[in-house]
Amino acid sequence: MDGIDIVGPQVAVLGGAGLILLVDALFPQQRKLLPYIALVALAASALWTTSWVSRDEYGAAFDGTLMLDKYAVFFYYLFAGITATVVLASIDWVDREGRGQGEYYALVLTTCSGLMFLSASRDLITIFVSLELSSIPQYILAGWGKDQRSSEAGLKYLLLGAVASSLLLYGMALLYGFSGSTLLPEIATAIRDGGEANRSLLILASVLLIAGFGFKMAIVPFQMWVPDVYQGAPTPVAAFLSVGSKAAAFAVITRVFMEGLAPKFLSDDWSMIFAVIAAVSMTVGNVMAIVQTDIKRMLGYSSVAQAGTFLIGLAAISAGGADEFTLGASGVLLFLAAYAFTNLGAFIAIIAISQKLGSDQIKDYAGMWRRSPLLTLALGICLVSLTGIPPTVGFWGKMYIFNAGIHADLAWLVVIGVLNSVVSGYYYLSVARQMFLGDPESEEPVGASPALMLALTAATAGVLVFGVIPMPLIDAARDAVATLAIG
């Protein structure tokens, strides 16, 4: 693998972004085509990734700063899929908004390329640059809406994101200062050789890294922006933030801690940090979600709680031998994919419904079953999956992560997780109850455009199909994690 082949998937995506800008500038009357160019670019990107897989070509590139392994490939597919779904879900909204259509899709694609780079980076500088490449377009996208709430969301996200980035950079600087290298394998070697004497410095660096990535992962106490930004940002962008940047942050933090900071004297500490943050995030997210009346805010808090569940997988990584390591990390990947299907489905249904209602209030969802059976059914399935009830993919995600926790002797954390699932059932299912049993204010049907329906069907089908036949997804996650080099 050499030359352009190394960055082929990203080149396809970025090429699509450039083409979109050109078409937008040169043929303004052809604007309808823009989202389809984006979809084609994403398909080309996925094809390119597939060609690697079929050639069975994996390996390091660019002096080891990029690691093109099955782990990266798993995320390339995931991000291409997420971005395509977000593009489909955006079409109506962007049409209605009217302005800057080319820029919107170009920014979405640019974000996607940044997310892909993140999942393959094995070098602190590359990680930082990729993170900024994915973040800066998202700051703009969050403030894309015409209303003030959206602008406020964009600005808040930008300023707090800058704080988080600076913390991250500080942590990276400490690591570099200690090891004299920015490459994860070399950092790992340096820590193995002389890390024990410098434990306090390494812990401080770990905490700063957790804070920096934790902002994107939306874990307590770095989650405060979440409800405001989810509520204020355009709904398709909120969907993108909730699954895309969260997944990328988990992808990169798993790789950094696994490949760079794995020695036992250190991993015992960060594993405990993850475990405690997991417990707090799940509890805070769920308790806060209960009292929300705005469905986007509710999903914001719920995404904090879900991030806490992901962290159980991270906490389970360090606990023991290779077996637990793969179990915890592959649990994170499986749950990320499950969560992507589920949350995208939920957000798309909400986009369709709120376009019609002009409201995000949960009480306005009453009796939606009679106004739009298909949308309601799809949203209901996604809510069941978010709760973690079989036969949905969300169930297996939770089950797998809990299993990893149990085998890592974190039974106390799993018990907290199970109790939190019960609590989360309360607010997820009370939305479902409103929709199925409540009395609608009007009988006027609520429809959705073909693009939205397509995206919704794809997401919901993923939730159900992988809910009944989970093994392919699990095998993919396990294969991906097996290629990580334990530092």
Place this chain on the structure above:
Amino acid sequence: MPFLLAETVTAAPDVEEWMLWAILLSPLIAWGLIVLYFRKLPAIAGYLAIAGVGAACVMSFVAFFATVDADGAILQHTHEWFTAGPLTVNLGVRLDGLTAVMLVVVTTVSLLVQVYSNGYMAGDPGYGRYFAHMCLFTTSMLGLVLADNLFMLFIFWELVGLSSYLLIGFWFHKPSAAAAAKKAFIVTRIGDLGLLAALLLVWTRADTFDIAAIQEWAASGSPEGYIVTLFALGIFAGAAGKSAQFPLHVWLPDAMEGPTPVSALIHAATMVAAGVYLVARFFPVFEASHDAAQTVAWIGAITAIVAATIALVQTDFKRVLAYSTVSQLGYMMLALGAFGYVAAIFHLFTHAFFKALLFLGSGSVNHSTNTFDMRKMGGLRKHMPITFWTFVIGSLSLSGIFPLAGFWSKDEILLDAWRENRGLWVCAFVVAFLTAFYMFRAIFLTFFGTYKGGEPVDHHDEDSHFHGDPAHPHESPWVMTAPLLILAVPAIAAGWLNISGGPIDSWFADLLNGALPHVHEHGSAFEWGIALSSSAVALAGIGLAWVIYYKRWVTSKSIRDVALPVSVVFENKYFLDRLYEDFFVRTVLQRGWNRLLELNDKYVVDGAVNGAGTSARWVSGQLRAIQNGQMQTYGIGIAAGVVIVVVAVFAANPL
């Protein structure tokens, strides 16, 4: 001799795997079709449900006879569904003596109830929905008894809870029904937490969910004793919720707000039996932990006595049956705790038939009088002869009168209790007396004396689908009386299946024992002393009811006055509902919750309001507002978070 055969001959029942799955799927397919296409077509929905359950019933009998031929040996088909490291979750079915008996009970009663419902629910606006729920419920029950691992069992267990919630709250516009559904759901959920804990425990300790493997694990002696006890108690907690054991029994009487056929199906024959089934399924675990078995036995005994005494003073026909069910379930648990595995399931088997008969009989009475209040009935013997005679048969069977079904199964329980612990036997003996008394009290009040006119039809009530004239009671239509007549047959004869030395010997016991890894021989299953004393006490109960409620030599009022404090306790159901509702729910939960909400208002909502204020200022274009408003708080939050985490790490693990 048959015992020896069961131990040496390991040939599994000759049943194809597809058939076991088909038993599970046929009501499920009916459910899917009704939900998708026939919700609004009552004519088709009802017959579709009958067809789906009927098919399952026929196949269940085929499976049952095959299992009988194999002496109850175990047939298991397992497919891997999900693996995560050392844990494997399977999708599998298991057929053995216990499963076969449960299959027959569930599908037979379900089929008859569906036929009966065709008449009882006719004209109800939710007719299609009703049959959909019934099919879902039957599927869940069948999945519960067919599952070969605890994990699948738990999923179906929860589905049973969900579908019964839907059925109890079927008339959800009736506040009492909605409240009853919620109560049933929440109370059984408390028990389910125990089952969940048990599941987590085997997950962490044994790394398997397979039922046979868990039985082996518990009996092997490798886990510490307290682990086995905890596991067994978790299982029992789940069972106590579903099977309405003290102190979680409070939901069952309220659940009578659902349609009467639902009460017959779920609250007499199937769902409440699920708990007994669960304990029986894990019987080897209870054998390995005598502490747990003792708990089961005594909770069962307490339940039996408490419920029977409450039943004495009920005026609602259906609630007498409800408390009687709770009491009989306590009997079964008592038997299980006294290691009377066969006796318990045998009683479950006979009880399913006669109790379903009694419930359907009460529905028939209601169909004619528009009430369940026994004070408004009387003299129905002449108007409803079929209902009357079948009801008497059911009551005699329940009271344990020779030679009806209940006699034989109750006798075995008394015998097992006698052998295990005399205290348990005394409890069971007292309950036998109370049972006969309250059943015949109900019969004399309802069917004898003069008719008191029933409940007039309220023509303004749109929800009422009552068509007859309560002033002139009449016998119910044949779709309702036919199931009564059919159920009367097993209510008389089901007990003859397990008479040792009888015409077909004790093959029923052999069938059930085939499901166990080890069988402990109990010796002769009949003793004249036990049989005669229990018959005598049952007859005494009937006689006392005759004296008070038929001859009226002593009035019930005078008895009440003499034993006032006791009656008050009974009438108030031992004040348990008050304790739960006034103390736990109102005082502890609601106050606590309100306090939490107050705090939330103070700190969280006000915070959000402040945030809204910030936004308003932002609208006026003052960037400064953002800098001085929440942004700073959020930024400080992040920085403080870092500091707290670092300090916490070093505090917990100093250098």
